[in-house]
Amino acid sequence: MTDTLTEPAARHVVTNPAILYFGTPVVLVSTRNADGTANLAPFSSAFWLGDRAVLGVSHGSQTYANLRRTGQAVIALPSSDQADVVNRLALTTGHPTPAAYKLARGYAQVADKFGRAGLTAVPAQVVDVPLPAETPIALEAEVVAFHSEPGSDGAPVTELRVVRVHAHPELLLPGRPNRIDPDRWRPLIMSFQQLYGLTPRVAPSRLAAIDEEAYRR
Template sequence: MHIKSEPPILYFGTPVVLISTVNEDGSYNLAPMSSAFWLGWRCMLGLAAPSKTTQNIIRSGQCVLNLPSVAQAAAVNRLARTTGSNPVPAGKQQKGYRYVREKFALAGLTPLPAETVAAPRVQECPVQMEAGVAAVHPVAADNPLQQGRIVTIELRIQRVYLDTSILAEGHTNRVDPDKWRPLIMSFQQFYGLGPQVQPSTLAQIPEALYYSPDIDRARELAV
């Protein structure tokens, strides 16, 4: 039986992303989020407009999307309820956030240089993606109470780095889903993926048929 319900959030399960950006003074910011999805070599992020990460991405036009595995759950937790904004915005104060300048040190994570952006990669994350901003879109512009509070940012992926431990045998451009165990956020709780339920019909389509022109564009970027 189904009943009408009004849950305050609708986070039914999405991967955690650690977004690294550069602050105005050149220091690094690192923030966890889970409102993200990918289409080809494009990524859509849903972010609070006043957040430091959002401001840094829009100002600089770039960031790095680092995908933690279940092994990095503790590091992600250490970043929870921290912000790079000083003073801490009122909304985040209410939720118990505190200002932290050295996010990498707090999390126990290691910054690595990127090739096409100034923001660093996170060494411990098995997946790292350098990205540039393609567009910024307002969310909930039809509601005066929410106007200007949320944005979606369309990113164009420029470099992808994969740890060899998650690659399919004999492949350099294909992830083995039996080896990749992303950290999943579901209703504010951490989960991992279990074993395959059954083979997917979509898996019969060769991955090469999804090749994106953005890959060619990314190759043209100078190192």
């Protein structure tokens, strides 16, 4: 049997990227600090399955410490025209004593993360964490599990259950209050450390042709 990967016509080459960020939504994760103030941090390692959100959260971050202590968060999704909001939060930490490695990378301690981002903090309805009014989508969430521990070799993965979804009304399908219109929703995407937006729809999908309500748990 011929190994097609060794044929002259093969178009792939073997490569070894340090990261595999082929394209995921950027999120802003809001948590509650021990002194009662709010922390807000950008993340590019996020995906969803059913009502579960999965985040890659560094064990040394203020967000991780807050999630461990309170078990609550708001996961906000900025739109593609809010890249400046994300960039204003880059290289900032809410930790009162930033780790040496963060200081070496140019991080600065910022107490008012919402103010730094230019966002308005409004109360959530289920969790005791504020959500940013200006992001088109905000998900109230509670921690389900931490899938790795500090010092372990596993990726720092935190699983949360989404308990309430907030959306700007212009994103909803007319007459369908529980459906986000994908033609109106334009998330901010991280692809190999650069920010992108979505193009208009290129084709109808046969991969996901069932009614969305069939996914409801």
